[in-house]
Amino acid sequence: MNKNCKQKSNIKKRPYQNFWGSHKIGSGTKIAAFVEIGDDVTIGKNCSIQAFAYICPMVTIEDNVFIGPHVCFTNDKRPPSYGKYWAKTLVKKGAVIGANSTILPGIIIGENAIVGAGSVVTKNIGNGEEWYGQAAKKHSV
Numbered sequence: 001m002n003k004n005c006k007q008k009s010n011i012k013k014r015p016y017q018n019f020w021g022s023h024k025i026g027s028g029t030k031i032a033a034f035v036e037i038g039d040d041v042t043i044g045k046n047c048s049i050q051a052f053a054y055i056c057p058m059v060t061i062e063d064n065v066f067i068g069p070h071v072c073f074t075n076d077k078r079p080p081s082y083g084k085y086w087a088k089t090l091v092k093k094g095a096v097i098g099a100n101s102t103i104l105p106g107i108i109i110g111e112n113a114i115v116g117a118g119s120v121v122t123k124n125i126g127n128g129e130e131w132y133g134q135a136a137k138k139h140s141v
Helices: none
Strands: 023-025 041-043 059-061 089-091 130-133 136-139
Touching: none
Parallel strands: 023 041, 041 059, 059 089
Antiparallel strands: 130 136
């Protein structure tokens, strides 16, 4: 692990995780096995990151967020641009992202929003909204 990484001591981690570059992880966060966390990632307090999730560089996850298994964040709008077209992604407090969802670059997922399993998120999601599908669309809660 890189010396620039800041992790609180009460983080619950499992074996076979990859942490790249500089990142910050808040206290009480649980990270399952086979999770990859890229450079310039911030994860808040009391989050749950399930197995096989990929959190690419430039993602910020606020407090109390659930990331289901096999969730994939992306950051490159025109791959492979090697950083030229990268965009930051923000997941706000209390959001839930279901298993096997893909989050495209530059997305904001609002507070307490829900992303259903298997969704492809191509647009920003507002606070408290529920989205699912490929491409994900807003549905009534």
